[in-house]
Amino acid sequence: MDALLTSTFSVAIAEIGDKTQLLTLLLAIRFSNKSAIISAILLATLINHFIAAYMGQWAIGWLDPQWSRYIVAVSFFAIALWVLIPDKIDDDDHRFYKLGAFGATFILFFIAEIGDKTQIATVVLAAKYQSLTWVVIGTTLGMLIANVPVILAGHFSANKLPMAFIHRGCALIFALLGVATLMW
Template identity: 75%
Template sequence: MEALLSSTFTVAIAEIGDKTQLLALILAARFKNKTAIILGMFLSTLINHFAAAWLGQWAINWVSPDVARYLVAASFFAIALWVLIPDKIDVKESRFYKMGPFLATFILFFIAEMGDKTQIATIVLAAKYDSLTMVVAGTTLGMLLANVPVVIVGHFSADKLPMLWIHRACAMLFALLGVATLFV
């Protein structure tokens, strides 16, 4: 249960102001079918995060437990610093839009998540916890908690949120996860 809650909370916070959240806003403004956008987000995230979590669990088996602990902690510290750099997204017209809201969302979210903070966090969380299912469920739920409201209330702008403080709090969360990994 710790893996599920930690993964959900970590990704939901990390996703605020992230490029995929900005993409959700753009897609919500572009398409009227919010259900198709949400379903595309869900399936794309589920597949992407499953692959990331599998990679994290596979990779952690190649190193000793002590080295693994230091690598996971260092990864959390690196993500903490990375979160402090706000994301931007290119708002030009995508060729995927003509595929409709579901396929456009599925493809664009999958591409946007490649190498993204939340995907890296999923790899690290899967390396930390020995529960692929709970990590994937948690990170997917975290993505949905952060992005579904943006799709539903697409006219609400992220500019109205205190992004500097949100990014700082998120960085602190990742730093605390790094410390906890080292000492717990």
């Protein structure tokens, strides 16, 4: 249960202001089919985070347990620092728009998530908890918790969030996960 709750909460917070959330906003403005956007984000996240979690568990299986604990802790500290750097959306690729709401969202979201903070967090969370299923479910729920309101509300509330406060809070959460990893 810890894997599910920690994965959900940490990814939901980390996703706020992330480039994939900004992409979600652009897609929600571009396409009117909100259910297609949500479905595509769900599928893209499940596939992407399953691969990431699998890689995290595979990599941690090759390391001595003592070393793996330190690597996971350092990774949490690195993510804590990384979330303090606000994301900007990369070049908005209009060529995928002709694929419709589902196709464009699936491809653009999957690509944007590669190497993203939340994907790296998924690798680290899977390495820490050794629970691929609960980590993938949790990180996917976290992505949906952060992105579905953006899809439904659109640009009406995007500029009203206290981004600096959210980024600092998220950094604190990942730093605490690093400390907890070292202590237990």
